[in-house]
Amino acid sequence: MTLLPWKGATHEVGPRSSTFEDLSLPLLPALHNVAHWLTRNPSDAEDLVQETLLKALRGFSGFEPGSNFKAWIFRILRNSFLTSRSGLAARYTVSLEEELQEDSEGRARLYPESAIDRETPELNVIRLADRSAIHKAMEQLPPLLLEVVLLCDVEEMKYKEIAVVLSIPIGTVMSRIARARTHLRQSLNGITSTKELHT
């Protein structure tokens, strides 16, 4: 029943309000960073964080003390994003191909081994040092893959936590991470090749 902390929740908001402040304020930079990546716009990001905090404060009585507050508030952020203007736009511009790569159980199929470019690490180390190239590669990620990269690599969440935030099975988390990294590697490859052509 740990998956249903809101079950049988009581409404005692007042005495717990200071705890909400203590728990949420340290996460403000992380929430803002992820919100900005998702919305790609500073004012939308600010609106999204504000909406998340208001919703979280309102629903704080349903939060089970001692459970994972970070996963809980990031799930609110993600759900708020999905129903926001920019979230809806992002959701409907995901290519059909991306959607079709998930099977009937919602699990994404892994890229075949042949799709992995096992290049020399030296080349890729050079690419990985180029922060702007990585920014660009991340910007090119479809929303479903970007969010999993942000939670896994940037926020360093465990697969179990990511599964809670995104409301998907752990297997889907793993396959999305694999797809996201393959996507990043391919984008970095393309970005670097373009740069080399221009120099």
Added chain:
Amino acid sequence: MSDHVPIGKLNALADGELSTDQLIWVTDHLRSCPECTSFALEQSLLKSATMRAGQRYTPSNEVVARMERMISSQNLSRSSDEGKRDSRRSVLDRSAQWNVWGGWIAAACLLFLVGGVGLVKINQYGTQTAAVERAALATEFGDQHIATLAAGQPPQVLSSDRHTVKPWFQGKLPFTFNLPENMPDDMKLNGANLTYLHNRPAAQLLYSIGRHSVSVFVQQQTSGEGQTVQVSQQSGFHLASFHTKDLSVTGISDVEPARLTDLMSRIEQAQTK
């Protein structure tokens, strides 16, 4: 190809998600496979590079201050009633030093007066909060209904059979509900989604009445009494709600209110079976 460690395992290695047994197996393999070692190293480098580059946006001090103020003001408005009660107590303490009888009478009058005002204020605050909550929820119903229409994607459970749709929610929702049978020809169940309203899980049942789409949101009722179907309006859509002892059910659609009420009444009757 099958000799190599699967990509998922190499990612899990970079993410520190391998179990001890898997870690031993992967480490053993890496000792003898330069290709996998090189790939694992690269995945780790990619992860750390993404982590550094991903920390891209920092909120300005102004934004942080604004958010802090917003949380504080929300907290203040919630705790203001407690503050009022504290100040009333200190007034009473001072009055205790007055003339014994006169003081007690004055204190009693004051307590009665301030208590009355306090009760009225608390009532008003409660009413306002409930109205804001209701409006926010109605907006969320509208947003989710529009999002479903705009998505044009099949529902998570695509079936017109109530014996398929209802069991699909088993284990996904902390409550259960019944679906009506013997519906009119132009009124049909198209499927359902698992959704979240005010961060609580809810069932979004998708019906059609003629060519009109209807979303029916079923949530757990946390408090309050049962209430029969009532109709209201939100952004051009009609909303019809009813509450049972355990469930709160709201339907939203642009279909004429009488048809929406008919559907909701059928769902309400199904809950009594």
